[in-house]
Amino acid sequence: MASEDPIDAPALPPTLLDLSTYLLSRIGKTARGRLAERLAERGLRLWDMAVLAALADFGPQAQRDLVRRLGLDPSDLAKVADQLAAAGHVERARDQADRRRVSVSITAAGRELLAELDALARAVQDEVLAPLDAGERQVLQSLLLRVHQGAGERRSGL
Amino acid sequence: MASEDPIDAPALPPTLLDLSTYLLSRIGKTARGRLAERLAERGLRLWDMAVLAALADFGPQAQRDLVRRLGLDPSDLAKVADQLAAAGHVERARDQADRRRVSVSITAAGRELLAELDALARAVQDEVLAPLDAGERQVLQSLLLRVHQGAGERRSGL
DNA sequence: TCCTATAGTGGGTCTCGACCCACTAATTCT
């Protein structure tokens, strides 16, 4: 055969494109993937960023609280905290009031890192949302935020 | 300790909530998860639905074309097609023009199934987008569609 | 003091999706 070039019609079925569910899932995956990719270049995962953000936003906390807040497995958090501590991005100290607890706090280096990661995430965002102008992005952001808050979150999240 | 009840502040870090990237990824995962969950109850996966939709929307095609259109691995498509054929939702026939090809077409039963799955997906959508009214959902859908189309899709998708 | 519950940790397992390789059958080019 010779002339079957015009294949580049990766057009997806309208039946699917018409479902916000589908678009959300697909775009979400892209966003997640690209962000994870960038983080991986630095040897980090999404959870590392989430933990840093939680510490920066809410101050030092016991791992217990991070677990509840972020919805990840205690055992997994221990590992994340380990890595972050080893790299000097967080510090762990026994809580003097209740010595079972380990209070985790972000370090200056951790804050710096977080700032970089945030910038990185925004770069990814610019890529993904390229087709939208500033105003539209704003609208999207607020719609997503409402969806997120309203939704009865189920189980663990990213 | 006694009064630490008001834990239910699973409030996520604003630093993250402020990133559309993050919300997209998180909500997308929820949407995907719930849809997959429902499909699983019927022994189906997302790809099954995608294949059915492609066949319904674009008519009978060689597996080769489905592979290109949907961006999944040829080997994986073979398995999906197998299952769908076994269940009577699609039919496979050697293409008489080029007998290497297997032309896949959707059956009446397949169309019925697809209609059900579509309804199911919309039900999930209602759950996920609960906080938004009809107009807002419309806006969201069109923004997502533009993001999807504009985005230089990378690699395989869901 | 003994008993139960909680915080953290280490070391796994299980499932899924993406991917890859080897192989057959059919086709096309030379």
Add this chain to the structure above:
DNA sequence: AGAATTAGTGGGTCGAGACCCACTATAGGA
């Protein structure tokens, strides 16, 4: 005819993420 190419298939691997269990240390109540 012979060589090179393409469609489809079967049988895998690999990595990521969520999850689970057993165990230690500490705390609080009876």
